[in-house]
Amino acid sequence: MSVSGLKVEQAYQQLKIQAQQKLAGLQEKPYVLVGTATCGRAAGALNVMETFCNEIEKHQLDVKVLEVGCMGHCYAEPMVVINKPGFPQLCYGSVDEGIAARLVSDYLANDDPCFEFAMAALEPNDLFPTFSDYPRGVYEQKIVLTDCGLIDPQDIDHYLARDGYTALAKALDMGPDSVIAEIKNSKLRGRGGAGFPTGIKWETCKNAAGTPKYVICNADEGDPGAFMDRALLESNPHQLLEGLTIAAYAIGAAKGYIYVRAEYPLAITRLRTAIEQAREKGLLGESVLGSKFSFDIKIFQGSGAFVCGEETALIASIEGNAGIPNNRPPFPAISGFHGKPTIINNVKTLSYVSHIINHGADWFKSIGTPNSPGTAVFALAGKVVGTGLAEVPMGTTLRTLVYDVGNGIKDDKNFKAVQIGGPSGGCLPEPALDLPIDFDSLQEAGAMMGSGGLVVLDEDDCMVEIARFFLEFTQHESCGKCTFCRLGTKQMLDILTDITQGRGKPEDIDLLWELAEDIKIGSLCALGKTAPNPVLTTIRFFRSEYEAHIEEGRCPALMCKDLITYHIVPEKCSKLCDACIGSCPVEAVYTRPDMLKAIDLEKCVKCDNCLVTCLTLYQAVAKKSPPVVEEGES
Amino acid sequence: MSGIVTVIIDEKQITVPEGANLLRAALDNGVYIPHLCANEETEKPAASCRLCFVEIDGFLNPVTACTQQVKEGMVVRTRSRRIDRLVQTAFELLLSNHRLGCAKCARNGSCELQKIAKERGLKLKLTRLKSVVQETPIDDSPETFVYDASRCVLCGQCIWVDRHRVKVGAIGFIRRGMSRKVATFGETGFAKSRCTQCGECVKVCPVGALIPKAQG
Numbered sequence: 001m002s003v004s005g006l007k008v009e010q011a012y013q014q015l016k017i018q019a020q021q022k023l024a025g026l027q028e029k030p031y032v033l034v035g036t037a038t039c040g041r042a043a044g045a046l047n048v049m050e051t052f053c054n055e056i057e058k059h060q061l062d063v064k065v066l067e068v069g070c071m072g073h074c075y076a077e078p079m080v081v082i083n084k085p086g087f088p089q090l091c092y093g094s095v096d097e098g099i100a101a102r103l104v105s106d107y108l109a110n111d112d113p114c115f116e117f118a119m120a121a122l123e124p125n126d127l128f129p130t131f132s133d134y135p136r137g138v139y140e141q142k143i144v145l146t147d148c149g150l151i152d153p154q155d156i157d158h159y160l161a162r163d164g165y166t167a168l169a170k171a172l173d174m175g176p177d178s179v180i181a182e183i184k185n186s187k188l189r190g191r192g193g194a195g196f197p198t199g200i201k202w203e204t205c206k207n208a209a210g211t212p213k214y215v216i217c218n219a220d221e222g223d224p225g226a227f228m229d230r231a232l233l234e235s236n237p238h239q240l241l242e243g244l245t246i247a248a249y250a251i252g253a254a255k256g257y258i259y260v261r262a263e264y265p266l267a268i269t270r271l272r273t274a275i276e277q278a279r280e281k282g283l284l285g286e287s288v289l290g291s292k293f294s295f296d297i298k299i300f301q302g303s304g305a306f307v308c309g310e311e312t313a314l315i316a317s318i319e320g321n322a323g324i325p326n327n328r329p330p331f332p333a334i335s336g337f338h339g340k341p342t343i344i345n346n347v348k349t350l351s352y353v354s355h356i357i358n359h360g361a362d363w364f365k366s367i368g369t370p371n372s373p374g375t376a377v378f379a380l381a382g383k384v385v386g387t388g389l390a391e392v393p394m395g396t397t398l399r400t401l402v403y404d405v406g407n408g409i410k411d412d413k414n415f416k417a418v419q420i421g422g423p424s425g426g427c428l429p430e431p432a433l434d435l436p437i438d439f440d441s442l443q444e445a446g447a448m449m450g451s452g453g454l455v456v457l458d459e460d461d462c463m464v465e466i467a468r469f470f471l472e473f474t475q476h477e478s479c480g481k482c483t484f485c486r487l488g489t490k491q492m493l494d495i496l497t498d499i500t501q502g503r504g505k506p507e508d509i510d511l512l513w514e515l516a517e518d519i520k521i522g523s524l525c526a527l528g529k530t531a532p533n534p535v536l537t538t539i540r541f542f543r544s545e546y547e548a549h550i551e552e553g554r555c556p557a558l559m560c561k562d563l564i565t566y567h568i569v570p571e572k573c574s575k576l577c578d579a580c581i582g583s584c585p586v587e588a589v590y591t592r593p594d595m596l597k598a599i600d601l602e603k604c605v606k607c608d609n610c611l612v613t614c615l616t617l618y619q620a621v622a623k624k625s626p627p628v629v630e631e632g633e634s
Numbered sequence: 635m636s637g638i639v640t641v642i643i644d645e646k647q648i649t650v651p652e653g654a655n656l657l658r659a660a661l662d663n664g665v666y667i668p669h670l671c672a673n674e675e676t677e678k679p680a681a682s683c684r685l686c687f688v689e690i691d692g693f694l695n696p697v698t699a700c701t702q703q704v705k706e707g708m709v710v711r712t713r714s715r716r717i718d719r720l721v722q723t724a725f726e727l728l729l730s731n732h733r734l735g736c737a738k739c740a741r742n743g744s745c746e747l748q749k750i751a752k753e754r755g756l757k758l759k760l761t762r763l764k765s766v767v768q769e770t771p772i773d774d775s776p777e778t779f780v781y782d783a784s785r786c787v788l789c790g791q792c793i794w795v796d797r798h799r800v801k802v803g804a805i806g807f808i809r810r811g812m813s814r815k816v817a818t819f820g821e822t823g824f825a826k827s828r829c830t831q832c833g834e835c836v837k838v839c840p841v842g843a844l845i846p847k848a849q850g
Contacts, residue, residue, distance in 0.1 A: 305810070322807075327681040327701045480788070480814030483684045487727035490812055491763050511762055518723040521695050522684050 069235020223422025421450025426537030
């Protein structure tokens, strides 16, 4: 180790020891961790935290309540972890104010850990199973999510005490070339969706002529149903800052930006705090850890345009111009921000960096598939039981992801498809369940890794409507610059809308296919180039649904409002119940002379209220497609 | 670097300065490639009209000629089934948002869309696609010209001369997606903007969006 390396190492060790000493005191007393990332808050985590604080005060206990990020189990929010010396650390799910009060009075004030509310223990013990005793825990392998939900994102000492910033100290000693060689050797691929090799991007930028150079973290997550980046920003911001700082050191940048969308206020607050604390500790700013390397980070808030996740549009936006893409090449690594060499990496990509520097490229390559090493973080959403964030090795099959990690389909319905990769991705049918997922296999299947959104669709989802939904999104988010995206997506959306509303024509499917193929090749940026994917995959795998809409005016999934009517099945209806009548907002449900109920189709607005209401009672409300025009029930 | 290179476009051998713009090189040597947004003076092509597709040996997919620099030995084709299909779709898409009716248009006969249609054998009416033209009021506030946004193809030529040649800065692109259009600041109309009515934008408009006011 060089002299300057020694100095860095000493500076780092001092920070780490201080942090560990500070936190050693915490372990000796009971404490409560409440997951207050956006997902937790939406489920009421702030009320739960308030209850904990009030009850702890009432019982006059010496218990600290800390805010942490997201553990990834969205289906069980709000989540709480309680540490009490003498007991295993226990995690409780779906905690409400009542459960919180019980946990304080029974567990913290007394010694009953309330196993009936517990989800899992964090470490192996004789009393309660751990996460790895469940299928989800068996198939998950956490790298970037490891500390999420377990450390206080607003206290840098939590990160430091768990060896945080070790990789930065190590990188500063290795030198830029060795850092790039390690990342290149690890075959880390960009997690933003395209899967470009990160090391090659860094090397190109380092060798590009022009100074100053810039690093930008792309945190403009915008796919419907994707929330991985938000969770990482809110739960472990220092992991990202460390990765970004290492990237800057590797390419020789002194200034970095984090482009976060303004709709992530909590992420921005936590990032600000993290940057502030890193500066105070000398991990950012002039001569990082006493080395010759200086670097600082600025947060730039995006104003909500989805296309700003595209790197040339993102650069235009930071430069103060309208967020509209430009032709590539030149690639940003050669000529980016203000025409200077710039690397733009996704939040997840940068979050892997410290782990690769710490454990080495070979370790990283031992996980996942040869061409897509490492793990993939998916945001499981839709009709799956275990919604949330799941980190699994690349090469895991969709079946494992949906049925083992996600615990299967809600309400015992039949699986129909997964929509993977958001609006740029595609819908894959049942036979694709055994596909090992990585960048290349998904591309071949016509979908895309995208940022990791994974929406599970069941028998009640109409594939034409799903395609229309995503097209509506991309059409709305098109910047309008190039012909194919501006007008092509509009034409496709109009055709899809016609089909879902019963106005489809037999030639529409071929026209959609032709347009989709041309838009894919013809568009200027990746938004337009990938926008047709939902249409192409649904036509390819679910053509019969398109045909049913067009030829029979029938929606097989009974989802398209214009192609269905609601009816009450007299044989199932009860004379003694009128719940459906109360649920109808337009008085379309009436009582027949024989006291059974029926629906006046003229008045019915197809709001689904009566069906949902009756679902728990008699299941007497049914949908029919093609729509029945004449009511023939009474 | 500043050598002369030989490239082959449609089996025609041409010599051009190395690094020259491919679209420009083709046009200058008598090979027509459809285009609307390309501008010989801009450094960064807008590449937004998506009409100048060509095939280059070694490239998987057709690429826009305006974004390519010529290289020694480059073999380029301006016509093929794939290119023709792409250009046709792009052209039809532009037509779907262009108020048709050539007979009543002041640009009839000198319209770039008509030229492309003639060169490529395309129809000047919609067959596959539906019209998505939005009704927009015509701005006839300037004394010397009229602006009809429903005929605009968003090529940006008017904005370029306004900003870079006459340096007035009266117009720009506003809004996004289907609502994107050329307008004065605050959409005041030309008469109330800083427009000097120099008429340069009217000269470069390839279609009938900016047209001189009829005499008298």
